[in-house]
Amino acid sequence: xxxxxxLIRGNxxxxxxxxxxxxxxxxxxxxxxxxxxxxxxxxxKEATLYSVFRRLEEAGLILSYWGDEATxxxxxxxxxxxxxxxxxxxxxxxxxxxxxxxxxxx
Amino acid sequence: xxxxxxxxxxxxFSDAPKTRKAYELREELLSNLNAKYDDLISRGxxxxxxxxxxxxxxxxxxxxxxxxxxxxVFGGPDERQRKKSAMxxxxxxxxxxxxxxxxxxxxxxxxxxxxxVIGAAATGILVYNAMTQPRYYRADETLVEEFKEWKxxxxxxxxxxxxxxxxxxxxxxxxxxxxxxxxxxxxxxWIIFILGAAIDKIIKLVLELKE
Numbered sequence: 001x002x003x004x005x006x007l008i009r010g011n012x013x014x015x016x017x018x019x020x021x022x023x024x025x026x027x028x029x030x031x032x033x034x035x036x037x038x039x040x041x042x043x044x045k046e047a048t049l050y051s052v053f054r055r056l057e058e059a060g061l062i063l064s065y066w067g068d069e070a071t072x073x074x075x076x077x078x079x080x081x082x083x084x085x086x087x088x089x090x091x092x093x094x095x096x097x098x099x100x101x102x103x104x105x106x
Numbered sequence: 107x108x109x110x111x112x113x114x115x116x117x118x119f120s121d122a123p124k125t126r127k128a129y130e131l132r133e134e135l136l137s138n139l140n141a142k143y144d145d146l147i148s149r150g151x152x153x154x155x156x157x158x159x160x161x162x163x164x165x166x167x168x169x170x171x172x173x174x175x176x177x178x179v180f181g182g183p184d185e186r187q188r189k190k191s192a193m194x195x196x197x198x199x200x201x202x203x204x205x206x207x208x209x210x211x212x213x214x215x216x217x218x219x220x221x222x223v224i225g226a227a228a229t230g231i232l233v234y235n236a237m238t239q240p241r242y243y244r245a246d247e248t249l250v251e252e253f254k255e256w257k258x259x260x261x262x263x264x265x266x267x268x269x270x271x272x273x274x275x276x277x278x279x280x281x282x283x284x285x286x287x288x289x290x291x292x293x294x295x296w297i298i299f300i301l302g303a304a305i306d307k308i309i310k311l312v313l314e315l316k317e
Contacts, residue, residue: 027138031163032145045165046135054173075141076134 012044012052013061014091020062020080021088027053027076053078061087107153111139114161122171131170139164194235201228202276209280218284222277229273236266263313270309278302 019030027049035043044052056062061084067075080088115136122128139160146156205224208217239262278298286295 026141027134028141028145031138031142043163046138046163047165047167047170050131050134050167050170054170074133075137076130 008042011091011095012048013056014088014095016049016052016056016078017061017080017084017088017091020078021085024077024079026067026078030078056084059087060084107157108140108143110157111143111160112136115139118164118167119171123174125174128171128174131174135164135167191235191239194231198228198231198235201225201231202273218280221280225273225277229270232269232273233266236262236269239265267310267313271306274302274306274309 015034016030019025019033025033027046031044031046031049053062053064057064057078061081063079063081064076065079067077069075115132119128119132122132142163143156143160146159147153151159201224205221205228208220208224211217278301281302282295282298285298286292289295
């Protein structure tokens, strides 16, 4: 199975929203979580990740702010908005419905 | 190796616009790559391996950088707006010319009053036209953009001033002749010009203070 298939790519925004539900996070941490949870089978390219951040931010689903780390480079954190949570719930429902339908068909 | 990472990112952004957004994207990318690099080192990667893995994970950022791209920064007035503006100026000029007709036709107060009314309407159109010109808004938080905005605001004020002056002086001349003829006051009516100059200056001052 091609892990970068459109099936997964079509859900990257929901994946990022889902990972931000519990706490604010930054680019590398999000990608690391994705890697860890999939046992290293899936990882987003930086470029893809930032496009997703920009799209979600423009849609008002997430907010970003710069952290103030005592050491090292500053990190840009992202935080989910109430609208983002709503979008996540909706996308989750859509996905479950689609999964059910596809399971019955293939 | 971290210098090498930074140098690599800098080369990616060499064509990017010098804006805050571009700078922030660069900082974000760099801080995440550094985090990844440190993580890989702590997991036993060699420096070279960690660098290669970090760079390989970036993917194609050209689209992201293009999305920052300047675009049409100095979005001038569009064609339709220019036409509308030209129409209004033409109408105002026509009104100024027409305004003299009643004075020539009727040698009485009604003629003069209609001259003032038509003149006021024409001036109103000019002022409205000047005020509704599209202003320049900053496309980004840079000094250059701030300067452009300031220049645009300044131009607005100067345009308004010029229009008011242009309307004011013909009126002053008309006043001069009117008062001089009616009261045969040629001896002192020249004072109107000094008063007119003073009014002109006061209007300029008020506009400047309003900034």
